[in-house]
Amino acid sequence: MDAGLVAGLPGSGAQDHGEVCSRGYDTKLRSFTQSFGSCELDASLLLIPQTGFLPIDDPRVTNTITAIVRKLGPTQQTADGATRSGG
Numbered sequence: 001m002d003a004g005l006v007a008g009l010p011g012s013g014a015q016d017h018g019e020v021c022s023r024g025y026d027t028k029l030r031s032f033t034q035s036f037g038s039c040e041l042d043a044s045l046l047l048i049p050q051t052g053f054l055p056i057d058d059p060r061v062t063n064t065i066t067a068i069v070r071k072l073g074p075t076q077q078t079a080d081g082a083t084r085s086g087g
Helices: 003-008 013-023 043-047 059-072
Strands: 075-077 083-085
Touching: 043 059
Parallel strands: none
Antiparallel strands: 075 083
């Protein structure tokens, strides 16, 4: 995680980051999960690299993206709001 970003977090940002990385990642699922101890995936996990929490090329991030696509399947939303399967 970017040191500047950690420095800007309130309280113990670095400690929180470490806790999320250790308790929020399920090594059996090879994915971050919706909450600590959960085995549920959540689309919000796709925001991990966009928020700067971890880089897109971090194996935990790529594994999480793969797990979400595997579970939900690739979909695309059209301009009119309809969702269709990718492929």
